[in-house]
Amino acid sequence: MAEPLAIRKVIEKITSGEIRIPAFQRGYVWSSEQVSYLLDSIYKGFPIGTILLWRTRERLKVERDLGNYTLPDPRKDYPIDYVLDGQQRLTSLFSVFQTDLTPNQNEEWLDIYFDFTSRDVIQESKFVPLKPQEFDPTRYFPMNCLFDSVKYRKAAEGLDAETIIVIDKLQERFKETLIPIQIMETEDKHHVAIVFERINRFGTQLDTFQLLSAWSWSTDFDLQDEFSQLAEEIEPFGFGDLSFDKDLQLKCCSGVISGDTAPAAIINLKGEEVRNNFTKIKNGIKSSIDFLQKELNIYSLKSMPYPAMIVALTRFFATEKDNGVLYTEKQRRQLVRWFWRSCFSRRYSSGVTDAHKADLRAMDELRKNQDYDIASFDCSVNASFFLSNQFNVNTVNTKTFITMLAHRGPRSFISGAKVDLSKVLKNVSKNEFHHIFPVNYLENTLKLSNKKDINLLANMCFLNNSDNQKIKDKPPSVYKMLIDPINLPTILETGFCPADAFDIDYDRFLEKRAHNLVEYARQIIN
Structure with missing residues (x-):
């Protein structure tokens, strides 16, 4: 065990860059309420645990900020103490009391105040986190000025003599508190990692x-x-x-x-x-x-x-x-x-x-061995895959279907333009996929008894938004006229559609397209 350190001394060592946070530590996660209870434990003389430091003369390649603070570079040729255990406690104390470094922006952090009007109850905390607008100087004393004599005197102005005695005792308690320190001095990095891992198996689970x-x-x-x-x-x-x-x-x-x-x-x-x-x-x-x-x-x-x-x-x-x-x-x-x-x-x-x-x-x-069969497990595809699964870009079956459509090099249904797969498939947005038999047409004209039949995989294709606006609720036999006849065979083929797709009823279309999809799926799995 090393000599215990006063809180002010710990803050000085952090401010000077001597105590630092290694990259393998988790980030600072304590809430302001947890910080308040830490201060209350110190105030009431409860033990707050030992801080474990690893002392080395070699600075790490990657380090973490200490909470909301970016630490200055350490002095040259001076040992550095990296925190192995106690990071949350040290960061909390530093965040409350330090006055030299400017914190990075953190909207969740709240300053901690001592409620000098509350009764001393062993189970209840006399320290509270407050927003600036919640601060009442007739009830609360700011903890961030405890170690700054100028700010301390200013904050105490206007308080009655009895309250000042309470505040002075508060300051004395925190000035006298010593934090137990244990230092592990080694240049063996593997040993350090093992120690850190062991600590966290028995403490807060990583x-x-x-x-x-x-x-x-x-x-x-x-x-x-x-x-x-x-x-x-x-x-x-x-x-x-x-x-x-x-x-x-x-x-x-x-x-x-x-x-x-x-x-x-x-x-x-x-x-x-x-x-x-x-x-x-x-x-x-x-x-x-x-x-x-x-x-x-x-x-x-x-x-x-x-x-x-x-x-x-x-x-x-x-x-x-x-x-x-x-x-x-x-x-x-x-x-x-x-x-x-x-x-x-x-x-x-x-x-x-x-x-x-x-x-x-x-x-x-x-x-x-290039002839080794890596896919000998069972696999089969039938029409139900395309006739029972609903189109939902977040499901495995739909993603499999989309990938299969992409494998064929699809064309947009009206323009006949090649679909830019690198753009469409980066975000996998449903806006790039539309119904071959439009939703409104099926709902208003055919009056399908089961609305789910509209969104079946077998009725979906790549279709850019501008082409979809041209189609709207037109039946296939009508919007077929918008397609250049030269492009039509390629559009249908790359979309797994039968040659008469736009001239048959919906049920017959689903049956024939599902057949084409199954045929291709069986080809690529075998």
Whole structure:
């Protein structure tokens, strides 16, 4: 144990840059109410716990702000103390009492005040967070001036002698309070990460990603920072959302390193393994995205029927080489077939860990043997897929349907223009998909008994908004006249529509289009 420090001394060390926050710590999460109870505990002489610091002469490559404050650079050739345990308490005390640094904007932070009119009740706090307009100087004393003599005297002006005695005792209590400090002095970063992980297993539980970040951390590697940088690289390609999906990131890491994505496999990853394999993981993810775009017209994570499928692809494409894995035409066809069979069989709807384990192993075999069948699991498609599923861009079946439409290179129904899939499929907006038999036409003319029959997959197609405005509620036999006859065969073919689509009734149209869709689906899964 080191010598305990007075609160004022702790604030001085933070202000001078000696005490800092490592990047593997979580952010500041305490509410103003929690800060109030911390101050009340100090006021009443309750223990507030020990602060654990890691002392080193080597500054970390990546650090965190301390709450709302960006800390100044430390003095040269001076040991730095990084907070391993007690960050929330230190940040709270600093935020309340410091007067030298300007805080970054935070609308949620409220200053803390001492209620000198309240009774001393052991279970109740005498400290309250207040908005500026709620401050009443005849009842509350601001805590942020306790260690600033000029501000302290000004705040005490006008108070009666009895109240000033109470306030002076308050100041004395906080000046005399000593915070227990424990210092771990080592240059072994792996040892530090292990200690941090152990602390947080027995204290406030971190999520798995935070634990792995601590476990894999070193001065030149921070998992959160590495994934943030990767997200910036892939953002222009529509996959920036990967930075928010911590679970998927972890599974990509574990899938490449251990060939397993079970929680136990993830938590048992060694930090050195993550650091040593991250280039492979990163290249695997980038090559998977490239493959999905070029071969399957997948232009965003949200447009993938199952984002979890990227884990197995990452395993196949993982390599140290920046130019990626060179694959054969047979391997390409196998990967495409695996994608479609996984989608239509809803392989990743349940038992995801088992599916990952089997597919990760299959990807290894395919890398060694281009003739290896990676999609031998059961899969079948029939007309009910297109005649019973409603169009909803947030569902797996609709995303599978959209991806299949995109695979055919669709044309907009009136203009005949090629659909810009890179734009449409980045956001997957329902505004780019419309009914071949318009809603109003079906409702007003046919008076369908079941409104759900209107929104079936078999009645949906790519159609830009301007073309849709031309169609409105016209029946197909009428808006057919708006289409250039030269473009008509291509529009129908790329839209899986029968040649007589605009000349038959709705039921017959659904039957014939579903037949075409099923025929194509069976072709791509086999």
